[in-house]
Amino acid sequence: MAAGVAAWLPFARAAAIGWMPVANCPMPLAPADKNKRQDELIVLNVSGRRFQTWRTTLERYPDTLLGSTEKEFFFNEDTKEYFFDRDPEVFRCVLNFYRTGKLHYPRYECISAYDDELAFYGILPEIIGDCCYEEYKDRKRENAERLMDDNDSENNQESMPSLSFRQTMWRAFENPHTSTLALVFYYVTGFFIAVSVITNVVETVPCGTVPGSKELPCGERYSVAFFCLDTACVMIFTVEYLLRLFAAPSRYRFIRSVMSIIDVVAIMPYYIGLVMTNNEDVSGAFVTLRVFRVFRIFKFSRHSQGLRILGYTLKSCASELGFLLFSLTMAIIIFATVMFYAEKGSSASKFTSIPASFWYTIVTMTTLGYGDMVPKTIAGKIFGSICSLSGVLVIALPVPVIVSNFSRIYHQNQRADKRRAQKKARLARIRVAKTGSSNAYLHSKRNGLLNEALELMGTPEEEHMGKTTSLIESQHHHLLHCLEKTTNHEFIDEQMFEQNCMESSMQNYPSTRSPSLSSHPGLTTTCCSRRSKKTTHLPNSNLPATRLRSMQELSTIHIQGSEQPSLTTSRSSLNLKADDGLRPNCKTSQITTAIISIPTPPALTPEGESRPPPASPGPNTNIPSIASNVVKVSAL
């Protein structure tokens, strides 16, 4: 029963009076209305906008948030109203749904925001009214396509850890931009497709005469050259096809795909020609097979996105095209018949049969008008003019549909490309913001340690050096601190991690290092001992200085030295993206040892240098930044 007519239930029950006198048996007892609550107004405060409605209005749909007792969770005792911290604009639509029974979708609203709100209020989007349902579905589909697109491109750009050779090959084939080899392959095949197509075309051009015989096409004059060219192209295509077949994740599906069929059809004629050169009877048929070589031009669709879009458009407009074809066929048959009978009387008329008139009708309807068949009788001319007028109409009608489809898909693609291009910049900005928050923690940690250090040193006036953090921040930091304690590891930032990795790998080389470095492996990794060790460092002012110097040494050595074997590959790749190179080198135990170097240098600069802002961490600012966007240590 539709909830909207619940208000009419008393009427329906009253209408049962018509049954009472005719009933032979007694009626059952009516249900008693136990708490006969007067209908009351309830106030719904949504982000400050107050909506009021009757309680019974909301109770029409008892399986939603507002209709059930779930809304009691949002009841504010002080103001005696229900407070929802949500969007008031969308709430308008939600409340209208209760009032009218119809859910509408406002066009200006973002589809995901709207979906979120509906999910919050427990309303299924399927009950959106017919007036708005189409728009809703369109927008939802667009959104889903965009999400899928993003996911696809994400998957393509992520460096998956271990891809088998076959998978890498397939990825290289599908996305030529993944590696240089793939790009080379892509261009080479494109070049050979072009060469092959041009060869086919030039083959038939008449190429000067051999004296004593008629003009020969180039193909026969330079048959050897053309044959070599053809062979080369076919060999490349065959190799490409076999490689794709090998690399395809599902070979059966690959064989059935359109592109592979085109590939096969493009190279088959050559092989058939090889087999059948000497058989004169079949060579006639073989000649017609050569026409399939023109299919090689379709291989360009792998290289051109616009061509793919066109193909996709035609596929998606199949029904419109079918309608166009069908209506054209109907019109052709009708007009051909009429023209045939109209022109039957005239002598020497070209309209010898109805199928012969088909040609005239097609040429006229498409406004080509070759003029090889013209009606001569007056009736024929009248019908011929009607035919050409209607032809214009019939063809012009479905064309805009196809055009609009093409335009929509093309623009969607363009937007997707633009989004992908902007995505890198967007992600970089987002990452900077994220590292900001993680560095805030490290920053406050340093400040906290500094405060403790200063306390220990007994300089009370510098106790409040660290900036005051809000309660939420301090609680968050406490949480992270607990995690560190639990795992016996610490959070550090990117540059530190990278430096420490290099440091720790430098330890493998025998070199005159300050004793502080060599003492690293000896230090234990428990938290308490770390603290004690830190305190012992404090009085030694020269030790950290040497540490600092040693780090400087390290840094300079890093820059100059290129002979460290374990680092060469990672060195060059450091400038690009070095996670793969560096991470295997740094084991977690070494991290803890290296971390010790962090807090001590800043703690010891007596004048209390200004804290570097969280965005650019690294107390050793004199160490030149080495490829800042290098290692993505997931600190948080």
Added chain:
Amino acid sequence: MNRCPRRCRSPLGQAARSLYQLVTGSLTPDSVEDEFELSTVCHRPEGLEQLQEQTKFTRKELQVLYRGFKNECPSGIVNEENFKQIYSQFFPQGDSSTYATFLFNAFDTNHDGSVSFEDFVAGLSVILRGTIDDRLNWAFNLYDLNKDGCITKEEMLDIMKSIYDMMGKYTYPALREEAPREHVESFFQKMDRNKDGVVTIEEFIESCQKDENIMRSMQLFDNVI
């Protein structure tokens, strides 16, 4: 575009009009806009005080009733189609349209083809707040399809069939063809005192007052609102 002020209903006029439309190029069907004129008709009921006097409902009850009424019929009146559609929502399994028609005719006391809020509330007031005699009167009025003061067997058969139609196909025990007729026979046996084949209002009220079941069921309507 000029239109004849009086809509010509003759086919010739219509053909001439469509030819004119074809020539001048106004292909828009004006009929759609014509339909819109009807729905903007609005009917407002009399004031609350008057309704309070006329019916036995309290002010609050009238308010609740009017809100429900106006929600379903924003134009202020119910026509037969609407009425049937609203009533059918309560009986999803069967076909309640015939019974709804009878109800509509019973509520539409001035027989103008529409039920306004006053008619609606007047009828409800009798059923829900009237005396037992009032209710029986109202029921008789419902059964008396041609309003001639007596119920014939055919009228009763129509009513009975419409009630059984509301049950729908899936009943236990399965509905038989002759069930309404048998029911009518038993009804007439009970009600028709002088066995003249019709039931008058006096016979009806008398017989009902003697029947305990009917009396008890009439009291069900006291607590509906």
